[in-house]
Amino acid sequence: MATVKVKFRASSVADREGRLFYQIIHNRVTRQISTGYKLFPSEWDGLYAGGLLLNSKGKRHAYLATLKSRIAEDKARLECLVARLDRAGESYTAGDVVKLYLTPSNREDFFTFTRMLIGQLRQVGKTHTAERYVTVMNSFGRFRRENELLWEEVDSDLMVEYETYLKSRGVCPNTSSYYMRGLRAIYNRAVEKGMTVQREPFKYVYTGIDKTIKRAVPLKVIRQIRDLDLTLFPTMDFARDIFMFSFYTRGMSFIDMAYLKKKDLQGGTLSYRRQKTGQQLFVKWEKPMQEIVDKYNTNGTPYLLPIIRDMNADIRRQYKNAAHLVNDKLKKLGEKLGLTVLLTSYVARHGWASIARSRNIPLAIISEAMGHDSEKTTRIYLASLDTTSVDKANSRILKAL
Template sequence: MATVKVKFRASSIADREGRLFYQIIHNRITRQINSGYKLFPSEWDILHRNILPPNCEAPRHAYLVALKSRIADDKARLERIVARLEHTGESYTAGDVATRFLTPSDTGGFLSFARSLIGQLRQLGKNRTAERYTTVLNSFGRFRGDVEVTWDEMDSDLMIEYETYLKSRGVCPNTSSYYMRGLRAIYNRAVDKEMTVQRDPFKYVYTGIGKTVKRAVPLQVIRQIRDLDLASFPAMDFARDIFMFSFYTRGMSFIDMAYLKKKDLQNGILSYRRQKTGQQLFVKWEKPMQEIVDKYDTKATLYLLPIIRDMNADARRQYKNAAHLVNDKLKKLGEKLGLTIPLTSYVARHGWASIAKSRNIPLATISEAMGHDSEKTTRIYLASLDTSSVDKANSQILKAL
């Protein structure tokens, strides 16, 4: 009969967490399964092969308590698999036990369904949703050690354990909520397809959206960024230009700048739809915007800015690579200026709103989308704005610069 043991392997690097794994031995053949769980050596009882009674502060204490329960559940499940295989009277291997543990049913579980769903979304061209679900699933998969989750296991207890796991790793409440809302969306799709019944597994975890601290810089810092001589650093110079273009256009988001096309600029008005909400916006074309556009050769593309450069390559991949490069260079630029906050393209958006507000421009005129509690409020304000007053406000800010 196969035996199941819980083992701990310490990290080769001092002060790093080690890994827990399950060892299955049958007919002198050993198979190991990575649990995906991590511990410090001081938290593991070698003699009893169990977690030591936690003597630490929250949230680490809560994490260890939850982890102890999860290990016991996994070990019990492995032993049930062994018992069922023994009951059949047929020969089996340690590998058979591991395989049944990792793929608990022929129809698959939550992780299998989620991966299949992501593939379907990509085929339908819904790349943004697929990317979001992939990010969420990667986090949840790390928590589970990529071990399949049966539909019966998808309950409120598991979600509470996952939330505790996220807290123990310093994940902020808004990010934790982002993961939970993504998992909930995937789970609800499974319910709709009658893969499982609705058990409301997310009813005890946080799925709200809290206010975030605005990342804004004053006008003098924007001016410093604009006036820096970066001729010897073309990549940083490009990042600065994208940052300034965002500021000039009332805090346009990076993805919206990436997909701007030359045809969007007509008769001195730049019109575009926000990728995030579909809201159509109009921006009066100003001299500093034109100076940035003139600086770069985009003759070979349909796009206004040199972010998506190759018309034969995947546009979204180019946008994402450019976003990573720009934000990396902006971060270095911010460090060079001694800023107390990380400089990103998003800072231009908050910066415009903050500066406009400080100049007593009416809140209804400002794209206070950046400060409202919900997207619904944002749409109400944007829908009711007088475009001319917005352009006038933008002109005031650019003149002050």
């Protein structure tokens, strides 16, 4: 295994700065890499000892601090290259390490690696993971202003800066955690491939999942949504119909609605498997469901609802575009009704569960109806949907004081 050292060469002229260089030693052969970094001999003593000189002030102190950071990054990168060559199991020389370090094409940055990874995931059919990484990379790219990012620059300080950036733009903790967990997954893949060493850059940022405030609307709001005359607003009318279909089918998720096929409806029963869990559910077919299906022309497709319309186009992209359109129109519909809850397709699912609970429908039945794998999941789901009864109890206690 090659050894990497940081060396200082003093100037032959008194009171002049000397130069730093990196020394690569392998099989008793030594090669050097010039850095262009300049220091006075007294300053090198301070850096070599692991800290900045106490007597350095102002711009010089800032320069030394930056220099110390760059040296650490350069050395980390050289060590990564050595580790990669060692893993390859083939013989190499100190000159090979130098050549790799100085070759721009081998300075593979974070974004280049991520784009390559996304392409590989798509090739093996892992579309969902690929799309997640695209979302994460786009957000992180905006933070970086699309500047390249070498692996040795990915550290805990950078992740804290990114988290602060997300907070300043009103991103909620769960969304920030989603980005961080995606970046961590990409980073760990790079570590596995020997692109970088594990420096635990995510140890100071939040990567958990907060218990979110569940959003639901009461039955009277569901009626308002159903009874709105949206004849003059066809796209909003379509979004409302998808929302109501979800409610009618016990809170069916948008992706499950998108992939429903005509053959899934037989003998007055709609059967489907949840995309999320693979669990099979059966729904009794009711009149309002049929009214929505009859309203739209789906000839030429095997699908029950007009979400995926073009059989020659990318199906998943059509689903995602439709989801974006529906949620955008539902948001405007909610504003039109003056709702305090942000109206999305998911509110229909929350709404059905909340209303079922308020009608004293047993938890086991709600759990089965929603396709939860256990009642525990349903309890978590319902935990903060409706606190009316708790609030009433508290009011009674306060009035008794």
